[in-house]
Amino acid sequence: MDEFIDTAEKKVLVEIVRLVQKRGMKGNKGGWKEFLNSYDKKFGASLSDPAKRSNDVLAAFLKSINEESDLEFLAKVMKGHSNRKLVEQLNPDEETPERRLVRLTIQDPRYASGYFFPSNGEDWVVTKLSKKSEAMKSGDMVAIDCEMVLCVDGTEALVRVCVVDRNLQVKLDALVKPNKAVADYRTEITGITAADLDGVTCTLADIQKSLMKLLSNGTILVGHSLNNDLKVLKVDHAWVIDTSLIHKYSDGPTHRRPSLNTLCKCVLGYEIRKEGSPHNCLDDACAAMKLVLAKIEHQVDDVIIIKEDVPQIKMPKPAKLFLHRIPLHVPSEELHKIIPGDFTIEVKPSKREQGDKYSAYAIYKNSQAAQQAYEDIKGIQKKDSYGQLQKLVTFQLSTGVVADLYVRKMVDDDSLGQVSSKKRTLGVEGDSVISKKLITEQKIEEKEVADSNKCCDHLKQIESLKQQLKENSDKQCCDHLKEIEKLRKELGNRDFEVAMLNEMVSKFQKDKKFKKK
Numbered sequence: 001m002d003e004f005i006d007t008a009e010k011k012v013l014v015e016i017v018r019l020v021q022k023r024g025m026k027g028n029k030g031g032w033k034e035f036l037n038s039y040d041k042k043f044g045a046s047l048s049d050p051a052k053r054s055n056d057v058l059a060a061f062l063k064s065i066n067e068e069s070d071l072e073f074l075a076k077v078m079k080g081h082s083n084r085k086l087v088e089q090l091n092p093d094e095e096t097p098e099r100r101l102v103r104l105t106i107q108d109p110r111y112a113s114g115y116f117f118p119s120n121g122e123d124w125v126v127t128k129l130s131k132k133s134e135a136m137k138s139g140d141m142v143a144i145d146c147e148m149v150l151c152v153d154g155t156e157a158l159v160r161v162c163v164v165d166r167n168l169q170v171k172l173d174a175l176v177k178p179n180k181a182v183a184d185y186r187t188e189i190t191g192i193t194a195a196d197l198d199g200v201t202c203t204l205a206d207i208q209k210s211l212m213k214l215l216s217n218g219t220i221l222v223g224h225s226l227n228n229d230l231k232v233l234k235v236d237h238a239w240v241i242d243t244s245l246i247h248k249y250s251d252g253p254t255h256r257r258p259s260l261n262t263l264c265k266c267v268l269g270y271e272i273r274k275e276g277s278p279h280n281c282l283d284d285a286c287a288a289m290k291l292v293l294a295k296i297e298h299q300v301d302d303v304i305i306i307k308e309d310v311p312q313i314k315m316p317k318p319a320k321l322f323l324h325r326i327p328l329h330v331p332s333e334e335l336h337k338i339i340p341g342d343f344t345i346e347v348k349p350s351k352r353e354q355g356d357k358y359s360a361y362a363i364y365k366n367s368q369a370a371q372q373a374y375e376d377i378k379g380i381q382k383k384d385s386y387g388q389l390q391k392l393v394t395f396q397l398s399t400g401v402v403a404d405l406y407v408r409k410m411v412d413d414d415s416l417g418q419v420s421s422k423k424r425t426l427g428v429e430g431d432s433v434i435s436k437k438l439i440t441e442q443k444i445e446e447k448e449v450a451d452s453n454k455c456c457d458h459l460k461q462i463e464s465l466k467q468q469l470k471e472n473s474d475k476q477c478c479d480h481l482k483e484i485e486k487l488r489k490e491l492g493n494r495d496f497e498v499a500m501l502n503e504m505v506s507k508f509q510k511d512k513k514f515k516k517k
Contacts, residue, residue, distance in 0.1 A: 027065040105240055110257075144162065145279075179203065222241045319369065328358060329356075340377060
């Protein structure tokens with residue numbers, strides 16, 4: 001680690017010192033400012049900006065840190081920087097065909113936004129890159145693909161991972177137990193159900209250990225939009241080939257990435273899956289490796305020419321119903337029993353905390369099917385805050401619990417029509433056009449979610465007031481009972497005193513009569 005500190009560039013040392021400050025780490029002379037006061041008698045902590053300090057001062061502070069847990073953290077950070085430095089040192093004149101594709105990946109403008117991971121996190125691992133020349137020239141490659149499920153907190157969790165080598169031999173194919181509560185298994189995409197994970201004990205940490213072994217000795221990791229897989233795996237590996245970055249369209253927006261299916265049709269000559277079919281993790285990993293081998297062995301050009309020999313058949317546009325304020329204890333699979341028609345469920349990821357509710361889309365084949373389903377839904381129709389019609393649906397789960405949710409129709413571009421494309425078009429994202437209606441719908445949905453949150457807060461406040469009223473009522477009732485009991489005791493004492501007086505009077509009268517006789 002000391003060797004890295006001595007040879008690291010200033011910008012790297014500055015970044016690490018700032019990270020150390022943020023985490024509150026200290027060396028044998030205290031924190032950063034305490035260190036400066038003892039190390040530099042002239043300026044001390046008055047010049048505390050790490051960027052204004054020399055490499056010697058920054059290095060001396062980092063070397064003063066000696067806590068074992070802090071040293072482990074620094075070693076991980078420095079390993080990540082060292083790996084990136086090795087990749088940047090690739091020499092085009094000496095590189096192998098495989099390393100050329102690594103260089104093409106990291107030189108793509110989109111690489112920086114996707115591949116700078118928060119790898120210093122506790123549950124992240126950073127692979128070690130060998131500095132030996134034979135490792136730098138190694139042509140070893142493995143391709144990977146992952147399937148993810150949506151968790152209750154809005155994040156994604158690994159549920160399956162497949163790895164194949166250069167010969168398409170399977171090196172790893174495992175189901176993984178999610179480490180969080182699952183909101184949606186995305187079965188229509190992943191092909192995995194909750195039942196498939198019964199008895200699965202493999203964890204993310206187990207997968208990370210297996211990958212650390214596979215990726216040693218300069219092995220290159222291949223994948224399509226590989227940054228998404230690395231994020232869910234929580235693995236930082238510098239030697240990567242991303243097939244979505246090394247293949248480009250001949251025209252169109254530079255930020256648009258070709259899909260894996262498009263690449264397979266244009267480069268390999270076959271379709272990896274039919275429209276609407278779930279993903280196959282193993283097939284996708286093999287396809288990514290085949291695309292890389294096609295560029296290496298057959299020298300496929302970087303630019304893809306999209307062929308349109310077959311006339312395109314216009315398919316009916318899918319339509320959606322917006323389901324919101326769904327209780328979290330209602331699984332997305334149960335929605336098929338509540339909402340009529342043939343549809344797929346897409347759980348809407350939340351950008352903000354929604355308390356105990358979530359939202360989803362019921363996606364139908366066309367607008368007519370969605371319209372018919374909305375009409376068949378039994379519920380109380382009312383207007384939302386924007387005046388759009390929606391239905392309040394009350395239902396009973398198989399567990400006997402009664403719950404409710406709201407169903408609203410989405411705006412259909414075809415049904416409204418009559419809007420010029422010039423007026424509608426605002427921009428391009430991937431292969432889709434964003435329209436004003438879609439942006440308005442998104443704002444409406446966000447507003448409804450916010451209204452739903454406010455409504456939930458109000459209901460919680462009402463419930464809290466009811467509870468307080470009940471407690472106050474119970475307390476007052478208890479006080480009244482105590483007062484009654486007190487009065488009852490006092491009355492009992494008085495009855496006893498009266499009885500004693502009556503007895504005394506009776507005795508006195510008897511004594512008086514006796515004396516007279």
